[in-house]
Amino acid sequence: MMQLTKSAPLALAIALLATTSAMAQQRTLNYYADYDPIPLAAMEALIADFEAENPDIDVVLQNFDHEGYKTAIRNFLTTDAPDVANWYAGNRMAPFVNSGQFMDVSDVWADNGLADSLGSALASMTIDGKQWGVPYTYYQWGIYYNKDVYAQVGAEVPTTYDEFVANCALFKAAGIDCLTTGTSALWPGAGIFDYMNLRTNGYDFHMALTNGEVEWTSQGVRDTFAQWARLVEPGYITANHAAIDWQDAAALMVQGKAANYVMGNFAVGVLKEGGMTDDTLGFMPFPTINPDVPRAEEAPTDTMHIPSGATNVEDAKTFLAFVARADVQTKLNAAIGQLPMNAGSSVGDDPFIQAGFELLSTTPGGIAQFFDRDAPAEMAKIGMEGFQEFMVIPGNLDDILARLEQARQRIYQ
Amino acid sequence: MAMTSTELRSRSWWRSNQQWLTPWLFLTPGLIMFALYVVWPIFESFRISFYNWDGLGEKRWLGWGNYVELFGDRAFKTSLRNNVIWLLLYMLAVPIGLGLAIFLNQTVRGIRIYKSLFFFPFVISQVVVGLMFSWFYAPNFGLLYNLIEWVTGKGIAILADPTLATYGIIAAGLWPQIAYCMILYLTGLNNVAPDQIEAARLDGAKGLKMLWFVILPQLRPATFIAVVVTVIGALRSFDLVSIMTNGGPFGSSRVLSYYMYEQALSEYGYRMGYGAAIAVVLFLIMMVFISGFIWKMMRDERGDR
Numbered sequence: 001m002m003q004l005t006k007s008a009p010l011a012l013a014i015a016l017l018a019t020t021s022a023m024a025q026q027r028t029l030n031y032y033a034d035y036d037p038i039p040l041a042a043m044e045a046l047i048a049d050f051e052a053e054n055p056d057i058d059v060v061l062q063n064f065d066h067e068g069y070k071t072a073i074r075n076f077l078t079t080d081a082p083d084v085a086n087w088y089a090g091n092r093m094a095p096f097v098n099s100g101q102f103m104d105v106s107d108v109w110a111d112n113g114l115a116d117s118l119g120s121a122l123a124s125m126t127i128d129g130k131q132w133g134v135p136y137t138y139y140q141w142g143i144y145y146n147k148d149v150y151a152q153v154g155a156e157v158p159t160t161y162d163e164f165v166a167n168c169a170l171f172k173a174a175g176i177d178c179l180t181t182g183t184s185a186l187w188p189g190a191g192i193f194d195y196m197n198l199r200t201n202g203y204d205f206h207m208a209l210t211n212g213e214v215e216w217t218s219q220g221v222r223d224t225f226a227q228w229a230r231l232v233e234p235g236y237i238t239a240n241h242a243a244i245d246w247q248d249a250a251a252l253m254v255q256g257k258a259a260n261y262v263m264g265n266f267a268v269g270v271l272k273e274g275g276m277t278d279d280t281l282g283f284m285p286f287p288t289i290n291p292d293v294p295r296a297e298e299a300p301t302d303t304m305h306i307p308s309g310a311t312n313v314e315d316a317k318t319f320l321a322f323v324a325r326a327d328v329q330t331k332l333n334a335a336i337g338q339l340p341m342n343a344g345s346s347v348g349d350d351p352f353i354q355a356g357f358e359l360l361s362t363t364p365g366g367i368a369q370f371f372d373r374d375a376p377a378e379m380a381k382i383g384m385e386g387f388q389e390f391m392v393i394p395g396n397l398d399d400i401l402a403r404l405e406q407a408r409q410r411i412y413q
Numbered sequence: 414m415a416m417t418s419t420e421l422r423s424r425s426w427w428r429s430n431q432q433w434l435t436p437w438l439f440l441t442p443g444l445i446m447f448a449l450y451v452v453w454p455i456f457e458s459f460r461i462s463f464y465n466w467d468g469l470g471e472k473r474w475l476g477w478g479n480y481v482e483l484f485g486d487r488a489f490k491t492s493l494r495n496n497v498i499w500l501l502l503y504m505l506a507v508p509i510g511l512g513l514a515i516f517l518n519q520t521v522r523g524i525r526i527y528k529s530l531f532f533f534p535f536v537i538s539q540v541v542v543g544l545m546f547s548w549f550y551a552p553n554f555g556l557l558y559n560l561i562e563w564v565t566g567k568g569i570a571i572l573a574d575p576t577l578a579t580y581g582i583i584a585a586g587l588w589p590q591i592a593y594c595m596i597l598y599l600t601g602l603n604n605v606a607p608d609q610i611e612a613a614r615l616d617g618a619k620g621l622k623m624l625w626f627v628i629l630p631q632l633r634p635a636t637f638i639a640v641v642v643t644v645i646g647a648l649r650s651f652d653l654v655s656i657m658t659n660g661g662p663f664g665s666s667r668v669l670s671y672y673m674y675e676q677a678l679s680e681y682g683y684r685m686g687y688g689a690a691i692a693v694v695l696f697l698i699m700m701v702f703i704s705g706f707i708w709k710m711m712r713d714e715r716g717d718r
Binding site: 067070071074077078095096098099100101183184185186239240241242243244248252257372377378380381385386388389392393403410 | 467468469470482487550551552553570571572573575658659661662663664675678679680681682683684
């Protein structure tokens with residue numbers, strides 16, 4: 001027995017040596033990413049497929065903590081750049097594009113006809129007429145709700161915001177939070193703001209606002225907050241949202257202490273792990289506020305980029321072309337429960353993905369990324385703090401808007 | 414022949430200068446490190462604070478622009494105010510640490526175990542302290558939250574309340590800081606001269622009088638160190654804020670060091686110049702205290718000789 005335990009590490013070492021010497025023939029492709037467990041497993045499967053097709057390339061995936069990645073990326077782009085890195089579309093990639101940290105991959109788009117197959121993402125991937133990365137997934141936002149709780153208080157699933165607010169009174173009387181959220185990391189509050197704004201003023205107003213073309217003290221913004229106040233002032237939103245994470249808020253919904261949750265489709269995994277099923281978890285588009293405004297939705301796109309400091313550019317481009325392919329995106333997105341970007345891909349059977357596909361493919365108004373991806377980083381931060389403050393102390397609205405307007409004038413000059 | 418003469422000359426040069434040269438040679442590695450990692454970054458921060466720079470692209474000269482903006486920045490004022498609150502309340506660690514040290518400075522069976530238990534919070538990482546207190550305060554399942562709910566009927570989520578969040582974090586910070594001050598005083602109490610206590614007791618000194626006139630003067634070195642580490646600990650508070658609230662809700666529990674990090678290095682921060690300006694202000698505040706301490710130490714050393 002003793003003998004065995006002693007020789008086991010030795011055998012392992014020999015095995016490791018053998019594999020490394022076999023790999024010495026291969027070219028290494030370093031890939032930095034920030035996946036949660038479920039997408040990580042899906043991406044590892046994708047990498048295995050890629051390596052099977054390209055036996056001479058060895059993809060080394062370095063996975064970071066999701067929040068930590070967002071601060072780490074600036075360091076590793078300038079000092080120790082990988083060959084491929086995850087990031088986001090829209091204004092969120094602008095700082096890296098403008099400072100020359102991301103490589104122009106227009107040739108990958110041209111050589112593989114991506115302008116057609118990934119056409120819906122073309123605009124959000126283009127800066128100065130060039131493409132700077134490849135999208136591999138996107139997902140819808142909307143309202144996830146607890147069907148049991150709706151049945152318990154006898155509420156109907158609303159289609160207009162007035163009905164939604166009326167339902168809230170029922171939930172409140174039953175001691176249930178009508179709308180839950182956890183704004184400890186700030187961004188979940190921006191999802192609520194975006195939908196209030198998209199439904200009140202529409203897509204063009206959202207883009208103008210995030211591009212700094214509209215004053216924060218304008219009547220349009222005030223109208224948005226006036227609609228939002230109908231939930232905040234009567235206390236329909238989870239009281240201590242500022243101290244909890246979005247996962248904690250998901251727990252409230254699983255436990256039946258909250259009825260509705262404005263979230264992205266990635267929440268479904270967490271809600272189902274908590275014990276909800278297709279029978280108890282429902283999805284609805286955010287209800288109509290102003291019927292004259294064409295319905296617009298939020299669907300953030302996740303992307304891959306080649307840093308300018310990449311050493312293995314050739315294989316990185318092969319990898320991006322692979323990730324952009326229809327069959328690859330079909331398989332990946334079926335596994336992570338999100339929507340493929342490629343028009344030739346098919347959408348998974350999951351009812352929430354199907355609902356999201358239906359929602360987004362019929363959107364007349366336009367598809368926004370998200371407040372913190374459409375607005376520049378600094379404006380996003382100050383704005384999201386303002387949204388959180390409004391949900392805690394709605395009386396500070398004038399003060400908040402004046403502050404945001406001051407920030408807008410400084411940031412967009 | 415020529416070689417031996419230079420060798421001889423160099424050896425004699427070494428011999429005659431050995432006395433003053435040797436300490437400098439030993440100091441050189443440390444001095445290089447100190448200059449490279451401490452002194453140079455300080456001046457670099459001063460320089461960057463005059464620019465508008467996102468850390469990646471071109472720098473743009475602003476002059477005093479960043480500092481002018483700081484004066485109108487409400488987030489900066491909140492951070493500064495919170496730093497003052499930290500400084501004041503953190504000083505509680507000194508008297509409470511003293512109290513605990515005196516309480517534990519007795520010979521009872523198993524006193525070492527009690528001492529270690531009281532010292533325990535200082536040994537665990539600040540990150541763990543922060544996590545434990547966030548769970549303690551957490552709405553819905555936190556111990557304190559449920560306790561308050563049980564007593565008053567309505568729970569208070571301390572870290573979600575803009576007026577209470579800072580105090581909640583300071584309470585978490587005090588826990589290890591008190592333990593630290595306690596251990597400083599415990600070692601100090603070991604050195605209190607028993608004959609003086611005996612003499613004081615014969616003269617009829619008791620209780621508070623004994624503490625104030627006999628014990629405390631002998632504990633002055635321990636008090637000095639305790640105050641120094643507490644002041645510096647309060648000013649560089651960062652980890653607890655970062656772990657427990659991220660400066661929230663809506664920035665109400667920020668301190669200067671966290672605001673600097675947010676502006677320069679965090680997810681949404683791309684303003685190296687503005688962050689550097691905050692760092693410079695924090696550095697100047699710290700310098701007031703540090704130079705005070707150094708001045709006192711030098712005066713004491715000179716007084717001893």
